[in-house]
Amino acid sequence: MSSFEVIGGKKLKGEIVPQGAKNEALQVISAVVLTGEKVTINNIPDIIDVNNLIELLEDMNVKTERIDRHTCVFQADDVNLNYLRSEEFRSKSGKLRGSIMLAGPMLARYKKAFIPRPGGDKIGRRRLDTHILGFQKMGADFVFHADDSFFHITTDGLKGSYVLLDEPSVTGTANILMAAVMAEGTTTIYNAACEPYLQQLCKMLNSMGANISGIGSNMLIIKGVEKLFGTDHRILPDMIEIGSFIGLAAMTQSDLLIKNVSIENLGLIPDKFRQLGIAVNLIGDDLQIPAQDYYEIDTFLDGGVLTIYDHPWPGLTPDLLSIMLVVATQAKGSVLIHQKMFESRLFFVDKLIEMGAQIILCDPHRAAIIGMGRRNKLRGINMTSPDIRAGVALLIAALSADGKSTIQNIDQIDRGYQYIESRLQSLGADIQRVS
Numbered sequence: 083m084s085s086f087e088v089i090g091g092k093k094l095k096g097e098i099v100p101q102g103a104k105n106e107a108l109q110v111i112s113a114v115v116l117t118g119e120k121v122t123i124n125n126i127p128d129i130i131d132v133n134n135l136i137e138l139l140e141d142m143n144v145k146t147e148r149i150d151r152h153t154c155v156f157q158a159d160d161v162n163l164n165y166l167r168s169e170e171f172r173s174k175s176g177k178l179r180g181s182i183m184l185a186g187p188m189l190a191r192y193k194k195a196f197i198p199r200p201g202g203d204k205i206g207r208r209r210l211d212t213h214i215l216g217f218q219k220m221g222a223d224f225v226f227h228a229d230d231s232f233f234h235i236t237t238d239g240l241k242g243s244y245v246l247l248d249e250p251s252v253t254g255t256a257n258i259l260m261a262a263v264m265a266e267g268t269t270t271i272y273n274a275a276c277e278p279y280l281q282q283l284c285k286m287l288n289s290m291g292a293n294i295s296g297i298g299s300n301m302l303i304i305k306g307v308e309k310l311f312g313t314d315h316r317i318l319p320d321m322i323e324i325g326s327f328i329g330l331a332a333m334t335q336s337d338l339l340i341k342n343v344s345i346e347n348l349g350l351i352p353d354k355f356r357q358l359g360i361a362v363n364l365i366g367d368d369l370q371i372p373a374q375d376y377y378e379i380d381t382f383l384d385g386g387v388l389t390i391y392d393h394p395w396p397g398l399t400p401d402l403l404s405i406m407l408v409v410a411t412q413a414k415g416s417v418l419i420h421q422k423m424f425e426s427r428l429f430f431v432d433k434l435i436e437m438g439a440q441i442i443l444c445d446p447h448r449a450a451i452i453g454m455g456r457r458n459k460l461r462g463i464n465m466t467s468p469d470i471r472a473g474v475a476l477l478i479a480a481l482s483a484d485g486k487s488t489i490q491n492i493d494q495i496d497r498g499y500q501y502i503e504s505r506l507q508s509l510g511a512d513i514q515r516v517s
Contacts, residue, residue, distance in 0.1 A: 084493070086488070108183055251275060272300065359374075379453060403471075408479050410451040
C-alpha cells in the first residue's frame with residue numbers, strides 16, 4: 083500500500099486545470115447501457131472509481147475504445163446479462179458505490195437489475211431506500227437476498243408514475259430518471275436533486291432522444307420513449323477539486339490560477355470561501371487565488387459566529403466541508419462547521435488536533451473551529467486517509483504544516499483525484515509517493 087510523504091511549509095505558484103467531475107462521470111458512463119449505439123464521453127477523470135466502473139462495463143461485454151485517458155467510446159450492443167449473476171460481478175460491484183447507477187439503465191432496457199450493498203467511503207449510512215422506492219412506484223419488484231447481500235429487482239415493464247422523493251438524493255434522482263426515460267407513459271419526479279451534474283445527465287439523455295423537461299428544477303417530467311440513440315458528451319470540471327485548490331492556495335499562502343472552472347456551475351462555492359476571508363477573483367472563466375498572509379472569517383450581521391453547513395443544490399455541497407474546516411484552522415476568527423448529511427465525516431479532526439489545530443468536535447455532525455490566524459502553524463505528523471475528501475483535506479493541512487507528514491491509505495485519495503502528486507509537484511509542492 084502506498085503513502086504520501088509531504089514536507090510542508092512551501093508556497094506554491096502556477097496554473098492548474100481541474101479534472102472532469104467524478105460524480106457526473108459515474109452517472110453518464112452508467113447511462114451508456116441505455117442504448118446499443120455508440121456513446122462518446124469526453125473529459126473523463128482518470129481516477130480509480132471511474133476506471134473501475136469502466137472495467138465493470140467491459141466485464142459486462144460493453145465495448146469500450148479508450149481514445150485517450152480522458153475520452154472513451156462505449157457501445158452496449160451485446161450486454162452479457164448472465165455476468166450480472168456471477169460471483170465476480172457481486173465482488174466488483176460491491177466494492178464500487180458507483181455501480182448502483184447501473185440499476186436504472188438495466189431496469190429500463192433489460193427489465194432486471196442487481197444492486198449490492200453500498201461500498202466506497204466509510205462516512206456513515208448511505209441509504210438505498212430512495213432508489214428502490216422509486217423503482218417500485220414504476221412497477222418494479224425487489225427481493226433482498228441475504229446470501230449474496232444483493233437486491234434483485236425485476237419488472238414486466240416500467241410504467242410512468244408520480245414519484246415524490248423522501249430526500250433530494252442525487253444518485254437516487256439519477257437512477258430513477260434513467261429508469262423512467264424508456265418507461266411507458268409519463269413519470270414526474272418531485273423533490274428531485276438539481277445539481278449541475280444531474281442537469282448534465284438530463285441534457286445527455288435528451289441528446290440521446292429522451293424527453294425530459296424541468297431540468298435545473300426540483301420537478302422533472304419524463305415522457306417515456308421506445309429507444310435511445312448514440313451521442314457525444316463532455317463532462318464538467320469537478321467543482322470539488324476546484325474548491326480543494328482554493329483551500330490549498332489559502333492554507334499554503336500561494337498564488338494559484340485555476341483554469342476553466344465553468345463558473346456558472348460553481349454555485350455558492352466561491353462566496354463560501356470568501357466568507358472565510360479568502361480572496362477569490364474571477365478572470366474570464368478562471369479563478370485567481372492571490373497569496374494572502376492572513377484571512378479573517380466573517381461574522382453574521384448581528385455579530386454571531388458564522389455557521390457553514392451543507393444543503394441540497396443550490397446550497398453548498400457536503401463534499402467541501404472537510405476542506406473548509408481545514409482552511410478555517412489558520413484563519414482569524416471562529417466558525418461552526420455543520421455536516422448535516424453524514425454522521426462520520428468529521429471524525430478526521432482528531433488528526434488536525436494532533437497537528438495543533440484548535441477544534442471542538444461537538445457531536446458527529448458539528449465542529450467548532452477557533453482559527454489561529456497563523457500564530458501557530460500546524461506540525462507534520464503520521465496519519466491515515468479515512469475517505470476521499472478528508473484525505474485531501476489532510477493533504478492540504480500537511481502541505482501547510484511545519485515539518486514532514488506521512489499520509490497512509492492514499493488509495494482513498496486516488497479514488498477521487500487524478501495524478502494528484504505530479505500536479506502538486508508542478509506547483510512547487512514537496513510531495514512523494516512511496517510504497
